[in-house]
Amino acid sequence: MQADPTPRTSAQDTNAPPGAPPAPSRARDRMLAAWLWHGYVRRYLPLLVLAIILMAVDGAMMGLFSLLVQPMFDDVLVQGNADALVWVALAVAGVFVVRALTALTHKPLMTYLSESVIGRMQERLLAHLMRLDQGFFHRHAPGVLIDRVRGDTQGLGMIFTGILPALARDLISVIALLGVALWIDWVWTLIAVIGTPLLVLPILALQRVVRRVGTRAREASAEASNRLDEIFHGVYTIQRNGLEQLEGTRFHASVARFIAASVRTKLGQSGMNALADLVGALGFSLVLIYGGGQIIDGSRSVGEFMSFFTAFALMFEPLRRLSGLTGSWQAVLASLERVHALLQVPVAILQPAPPHAPLPEPGRSDIRFDAVNFAYERDPVLRDFSFIAPEGQTTALVGPSGAGKSTVFTLLTRLADPQSGGITIGGHDIRQMDLAGLRGLFSVVAQDSALFDETLRDNILLGAEGVSDARLREALDAAHVDEFLPLLPHGLDTRVGPRGSALSGGQRQRVAIARALLRDAPILLLDEATSALDARSEALVQAALDRLSTGRTTLVIAHRLSTVRRAAKIVVMDKGQLVEEGDHATLIARGGVYAHLHGLQFQGTTES
Ligand SMILES: Nc1ncnc2c1ncn2[C@@H]1O[C@H](COP(=O)(O)OP(=O)(O)OP(=O)(O)O)[C@@H](O)[C@H]1O
Ligand SMILES: [Mg+2]
Missing domain, CATH: 3.40.50.300 (P-loop containing nucleotide triphosphate hydrolases)
Structure with a gap:
């Protein structure tokens, strides 16, 4: 293979992301997800399935709890049924014991999966980088590479600590709670979710923003790491030439860029949550007006309303996490893309295909x-x-x-x-x-x-x-x-x-x-x-x-x-x-x- 003959301007390129990734597209996202799955996650399938089942059980418990609210009100509190008091109390206790036990197991399990996948990716990246040629290391500063290997891969942890729990636990929670709500009164439920379609367009727009500023945040972070690397390697030169303040200012500039990009990322993610909250509040107020009237005229019990209310209120938190899901996934994709691009940097110095030329015999190393x-x-x-x-x-x-x-x-x-x-x-x-x-x-x-x-x-x-x-x-x-x-x-x-x-x-x-x-x-x-x-x-x-x-x-x-x-x-x-x-x-x-x-x-x- 030939060394990369493309002319580059070193000063600019040193801080550029190694191997500039192509523009994001749906097909490319699918490719990245498939690459992550086949290369890194699939090997943990049994553990992953176990964790997902535990999370789903954890999530379903909330639906069960909201269901128990109705007998709690109607049988125990309103009618004063002493037998019901015991079984309802036991059932509620049971729900929380199961929740505690499942959470105790699926959380450490997900941490293990997360760190194992990240560790494996870091090892592969390092193995790849160590095979690259002088030209590559001339173009990409050590600080930037350190940040790529450590920081970008850490970003993937979000899959295990945020995305999968949201999909398994929160989605099941929402489905169970929605089931309970529908079972109590499908009309109330329809009224409650009436505003949901309003969410689609703004969330799609926010998603794109988050992806873009997320990339910027990672780049600013790499730049800050690189400044530190350069400073510590050249600290005596800095001291002898009185450059402390100058270097401090330059570091501050990278940090400021990082802060700005991070705040914008968070703003985008919170924006999605806030929208979900607003739409939820709208639905709930409408149900209160309509359902409240039915309770007043006696066609519905307080227990039913409280059960519905509990299910609905409990849905907020998991729904909020689910609505942040696309934002998190965009951030993960941004990291994944850069890690992938780095792994695609061709190895210029290749081990030749066999048969190899013989190594020189003794006395023939001219x-x-x-x-x-x-x-x-x-x-x-x-x-x-x-x-x-x-x-x-x-x-x-x-x-x-x-x-x-x-x-x-x-x-x-x-x-x-x-x-x-x-x-x-x-x-x-x-x-x-x-x-x-x-x-x-x-x-x-x-x-x-x-x-x-x-x-x-x-x-x-x-x-x-x-x-x-x-x-x-x-x-x-x-x-x-x-x-x-x-x-x-x-x-x-x-x-x-x-x-x-x-x-x-x-x-x-x-x-x-x-x-x-x-x-x-x-x-x-x-x-x-x-x-x-x-x-x-x-x-x-x-x-x-x-x-x-x-x-x-x-x-x-x-x-x-x-x-x-x-x-x-x-x-x-x-x-x-x-x-x-x-x-x-x-x-x-x-x-x-x-x-x-x-x-x-x-x-x-x-x-x-
Ligand atoms: N990693 C690199 N990337 C880009 N240019 C380089 C790199 N290493 C060396 N050069 C350039 O290649 C040229 C030759 O460098 P080289 O190190 O071979 O010189 P040299 O004859 O050993 O000099 P000296 O006697 O100072 O050690 C120099 O102009 C230098 O700027
Ligand atoms: Mg030399």
Whole structure:
């Protein structure tokens, strides 16, 4: 697959929702619902059915209760029937015991279902995101992605805590209560619901509003998360430059946008509830006028009216929740849409279909770039770039900052693929090799090696198993980690802080070198590996790296030319192109770019 060639403007896109979802439509909503059901919910079907039955029983109890109101009034209170007193009291108690028991079980059950579905979705999202390429992470800031993975999936919980209970419990409640009302007097019932058709159009309109502002609220939330992420990563820069107030203001702006959108979402949802209330009140007043007259003239009993009234009054709360249902569903769909869009972002770096090209045999890991063209966005980073790094020897890449040197490592380890041209190792196209196998060929000391907030030991082993203590010691010695190890409070078990912030730059670099020494892979990639070390440590660590690189195909990037002069081959790059190549002596004799750079670095020294 090719890397995404579409030109994008990074500044705008960083905060845009990853993978812009297409416009909502009914078919699309159905697709999203089906996707949610088949991928995430169906596996819990038995539990779901159980919870729904419990909720339905819970809901039906309210109908039973309103039914009991009639004998309570007519037999007990009006006629003074003592036998009825006992059974009615027992029946009412029974209704509430059943309610209590069902609620006790279906609520935790729904929480379990909700969190399980959310957790599974988060895991899948993370698994997908971890396969995406550099270009994607350049376009989408970590803070936004964190908010997508955490916040948007949390929004789905509404299905289990709001929508399904409304459908199962509240709908059954309403049906039971409506049944009771109809049974008592169908004319009263018809009068009571007379205003319902008035609700349809306004609710449909509100629904659309809620969906739109709901999306805006989620976007504002992602933006606020991203601001926090950027602030905490750059907090020292903020402090040194006195940017606290500026950052505070910017954060405030995102929060204000979030508040505005959230309030509007709630307004839309409450609007639906309020409409339902108003229509209910209208119906009830009409029944009171009509039914009240019938009681006064004796054609209806007080118990009947009270029973009807109870059923009707009890219907309000579940009806209100049911009328909020479409609003909640719209909010869920908005979240679902963004999660789905993120999962649809194509994986640019694909594991090739088998049969895979063989991984290079020992002694055949020569690297070859053949007319490689590569761009992250519009501007080409590598242009028709060809070079050969011979097996078992050290090849140095030198050139000005931004020339594309680190990008060579990016392409070699397939964090991105070139738009055209070929890269081979041992004569085989790296795009045909098993991806994990390919990446296993390299020990890398990157320019900005990431340390994780774990112990020093975990940071060096990076998941490698069965490493003997002796080998670990050896790597620690060679990388001169042992020099600062005694200074750490818990030695190898000291946590290195977020991104290794508890260590100095040079210490972090030595940890990265120890990693590479331990990994012991056939190809060594060193990107400014010793740039942060003092002169003495550099000389010592360099000696260890020289030992490691002996007999291995090695690519070295270094600005300090003293580090590269012994390389078998030096490739000089500028603006993504190869400008000259050869060994140190040849290049000096040639008097070109390299000789010039060399002259600049060693001016006034006795070195040649
Ligand atoms: N993730 C990225 N997204 C977009 N552009 C990038 C990305 N990484 C690097 N670039 C661009 O690619 C070009 C080459 O970058 P590269 O890191 O390869 O340079 P370099 O030769 O290693 O420089 P230095 O010596 O400063 O490390 C630069 O112009 C840089 O702006
Ligand atoms: Mg670089």
